[in-house]
Amino acid sequence: MVVPIYHVLIFAALLFVIxxxxxxxxxxxxxxxxxxxxxxxxxxxxxxxxxxxxxxVNGQVFVFFIMTLAAVEVAVGLAIIISLFRxxxxxxxxxxxxxxx
Amino acid sequence: xTSILFYIFAVFVLGAGLFVVLNRNPIYSVVGLVFAxxxxxxxxxxxxxxxxxxxxxxxxxxxxxxxxxxxVMLLNVQPDKPRPGLVHLDRWWYxxxxxxxxxxxxxxxxxGTRMLLTSPAGEAIQTGNVASxxxxxxxxxxxxxxxxxxxLTVALVGTVFLAKRKV
Numbered sequence: 001m002v003v004p005i006y007h008v009l010i011f012a013a014l015l016f017v018i019x020x021x022x023x024x025x026x027x028x029x030x031x032x033x034x035x036x037x038x039x040x041x042x043x044x045x046x047x048x049x050x051x052x053x054x055x056x057v058n059g060q061v062f063v064f065f066i067m068t069l070a071a072v073e074v075a076v077g078l079a080i081i082i083s084l085f086r087x088x089x090x091x092x093x094x095x096x097x098x099x100x101x
Numbered sequence: 102x103t104s105i106l107f108y109i110f111a112v113f114v115l116g117a118g119l120f121v122v123l124n125r126n127p128i129y130s131v132v133g134l135v136f137a138x139x140x141x142x143x144x145x146x147x148x149x150x151x152x153x154x155x156x157x158x159x160x161x162x163x164x165x166x167x168x169x170x171x172x173v174m175l176l177n178v179q180p181d182k183p184r185p186g187l188v189h190l191d192r193w194w195y196x197x198x199x200x201x202x203x204x205x206x207x208x209x210x211x212x213g214t215r216m217l218l219t220s221p222a223g224e225a226i227q228t229g230n231v232a233s234x235x236x237x238x239x240x241x242x243x244x245x246x247x248x249x250x251x252x253l254t255v256a257l258v259g260t261v262f263l264a265k266r267k268v
Contacts, residue, residue: 003104006210008148011111013206015118017199022122024195030127030173034134037165038118041141044153052148057237063153064238067160068249072256074165078172079263085176086266 008049015042029081029091033074040070107147113140126180127173131166138162152234 015038022035044063051059085091117137121130138161145154238246 003107003147007108009210010207011115013203013210014115016206017203018115018118018122020199020202021196024199026122028127028178030169030176030178031122031130034121034130034169037134037161038121038137041138041161044157045141045144048145048148048150048153051150057233058241060150060153060234061237061242063150064156064234065242065245065249067153067156068253071160071165072252074168075256075260076263078168079260082172082175083263091176091178 005049005053009046012042012046012049015039015045027092027094029084029093029096032093033077033081037070037074040066103147107144110140110143110147113137114144127178128170131170131173134169135162135166138166152231 019035019037019039019042022038023032026032026035044066047059047063047066051057051063081091084096088096090096114137117133117140120133121137124130124133138157142154142157142162145151145157
C-alpha cells in the first residue's frame with residue numbers, strides 16, 4: 001500500500017467539488033459540460049482506488065462503462081448545445097429559459 | 102517514490118481542474134482539462150489500473166476533448182465578459198451547498214475507510230491488466246457490454262437527428 005486509500009478518496013472528493021462549483025457558478029453551457037466530465041472522473045478515480053485496494057476487477061469494469069456513458073453524454077449534449085446555439089445564438093444557460101414562458 | 106509521484110499528479114489535477122472552472126476563455130479550459138485527464142491517467146497507472154489508464158488517454162484526453170475543442174471552435178464562443186464576474190452575489194448559497202456536500206462526502210469517506218479496514222482486502226492481486234479486465238467484461242459483464250453498444254448506437258442516431266439543420 002503506497003498511498004493510503006483515504007488520501008485518494010479525499011482527493012476524489014475535492015475533484016468532485018471542483019466539478020460541482022463549475023456546474024453551479026459558470027454560465028457557459030460548454031464549461032458546465034466540462035465540469036460534469038470532471039465530476040465523472042472523480043467518481044472513476046474513487047472506483048479505481050477501491051478496485052486497487054480490494055484486489056477486485058469489478059470496479060475497473062464499472063469505470064469502463066462510465067467512460068462509455070460519458071462519451072454518449074458528451075456526443076448528445078454537444079449536439080443539443082449546437083442546436084441551441086443555432087436557434088438562440090447563445091450558449092449562456094441563464095438566457096435559455098424558453099420553458100419558463 | 103510512487104506515493105510522491107501520486108501526490109504530484111494529484112496537485113496537478115487539482116490545479117488544472119481549478120483552471121478549467123475559473124478560466125474565462127473556453128479554449129484554455131479545454132486545454133486545462135486535457136492536462137487534468139492526462140494526469141488522472143498517470144494516477145490510474147500508479148493505482149495499477151493500466152487498461153483504464155490507456156482508455157483514459159485514448160477516450161477522454163483524445164476523443165472527448167477533441168469533440169469539446171471542435172464545438173468551442175464551431176460556436177466561436179467568446180470569453181466571458183468581466184462585468185458579471187465569476188461569482189454572483191446571489192449565488193453564495195450555492196457555495197454553502199457545496200460546503201455541505203463536502204461534509205457529507207467526508208463522512209462517507211470515513212465510513213468507507215472503516216468498512217475497508219474491516220474487509221479482508223489485504224494485498225492487491227494482479228487486477229489491472231487488459232487480460233483480467235477483458236475477462237470480467239466478456240464473461241460476467243457480457244450483457245451490460247452489449248447494452249453499452251446499443252446505447253452508443255442510440256446516441257449516434259440521436260446526435261445526427263439533433264444536429265441536423267432541418268428536421
